[in-house]
Amino acid sequence: xxxxxxxxxxxxxxxxxxxxxPSHLHAALDEHVAGCPxxxxxxxxYRETPRILREATAATLPADVEASLEAFLRARTRAFRAx
Amino acid sequence: xxxxxxxxxxxxxxxxxVGRYQARVFRLACRLTSDSDASDVLQETFLxxxxxxxxxxxxxxxxxxxxxxATNAALMHRRARARRPVEPLDDFLPRFDDRGAHTATPAExxxxxxxxxxxxxxxxxxxxxxxxxxxxxxxxxxFVLRDLEEMSTADVARALGLEPGTVRQRVHRARLMLRGFLxxxxxxxx
Numbered sequence: 001x002x003x004x005x006x007x008x009x010x011x012x013x014x015x016x017x018x019x020x021x022p023s024h025l026h027a028a029l030d031e032h033v034a035g036c037p038x039x040x041x042x043x044x045x046y047r048e049t050p051r052i053l054r055e056a057t058a059a060t061l062p063a064d065v066e067a068s069l070e071a072f073l074r075a076r077t078r079a080f081r082a083x
Numbered sequence: 084x085x086x087x088x089x090x091x092x093x094x095x096x097x098x099x100x101v102g103r104y105q106a107r108v109f110r111l112a113c114r115l116t117s118d119s120d121a122s123d124v125l126q127e128t129f130l131x132x133x134x135x136x137x138x139x140x141x142x143x144x145x146x147x148x149x150x151x152x153a154t155n156a157a158l159m160h161r162r163a164r165a166r167r168p169v170e171p172l173d174d175f176l177p178r179f180d181d182r183g184a185h186t187a188t189p190a191e192x193x194x195x196x197x198x199x200x201x202x203x204x205x206x207x208x209x210x211x212x213x214x215x216x217x218x219x220x221x222x223x224x225x226f227v228l229r230d231l232e233e234m235s236t237a238d239v240a241r242a243l244g245l246e247p248g249t250v251r252q253r254v255h256r257a258r259l260m261l262r263g264f265l266x267x268x269x270x271x272x273x
Contacts, residue, residue: 005183014255018236038185041193042177048196049262050230055199056211057231059113061106065122069105072126077094077133 004032006039013046086145090136097136101129104146107232108153114215114227115157124160128153143241150232151242154224161220169217175263187271195266202268214264218257225250226257 009032015021016029033039085103088096108128112121131152139148178186185192199207215223228239229250236254240247 005179006185007177007179007183010177010259014251014258018251020251037189038187038192041189042185045193045195045266046258046262049258049265052196052199052207052265053211053215053261054231054233056204056208057110057114057215059110059118059121061109065109065125066105068122069101069126069129073101073129073133076130077097080134 004028006036009039010042086136086139090139097133104149111150111153111232112157114231115154115223116160120160124153124157127156131156147238147242150228154242158220172214172217172260172264175260175267177259177263191271194269194271195262198265198269210268214261218260222253222257225253229254
């Protein structure tokens with residue numbers, strides 16, 4: 001896939017990593033990445049992006065929000081059942 | 084099965100469902116809206132679950148069904164809010180020369196993968212929320228469910244009512260923008 005430019009490889013990257021590319025394209029992309037340090041670096045950072053953002057946005061449930069949910073559901077489900 | 088018992092009117096089963104999933108739904112709501120809106124989305128989600136449990140057929144996984152409700156609740160919440168226009172992330176897409184080759188060096192291209200080592204944790208958390216909020220709604224939903232909540236592409240497709248190929252396309256665009264954004268935080272080219 002050296003004859004196919006980096007841009008074309010980037011467009012197929014998600015399909016490549018999910019294993020849904022046709023086998024000849026998958027092999028061609030393997031070959032391109034193996035011979036292209038820029039694409040190898042790009043793929044590494046593309047793969048890490050979800051993990052970094054997952055860890056950075058991992059909110060925990062505050063106790064007051066949990067208590068509010070419990071009170072809200074108690075009131076609203078009682079009203080719903082009373083219909 | 085908890086869902087079946089809750090649908091039949093067993094309140095303790097519904098409470099068990101809430102207890103099991105509330106933290107995950109809250110985390111999802113924070114990612115799709117904001118910390119300040121997430122409490123409202125959490126409440127609306129479980130109220131909808133309570134009302135619609137009798138229609139849950141068990142053909143899909145309960146979590147997929149629940150996340151579909153939560154995602155819709157978050158979207159409704161966002162639409163109900165008059166939000167200031169956000170600056171799109173298109174400037175963070177990768178750049179190529181006339182031959183389609185990357186213009187950045189390998190070191191510049193790789194630095195996004197070290198954003199969590201290079202940046203202060205609280206700073207990164209704030210910027211990550213900001214960047215996800217700047218994604219188009221369609222990309223944000225697919226990216227959050229697939230990459231942050233770690234659902235399979237097939238489950239995301241079921242939750243959002245899309246073809247798997249459409250999910251992959253949206254997640255891919257989101258990843259490209261967010262990868263570039265992380266790289267720019269560390270001060271390099273895309």
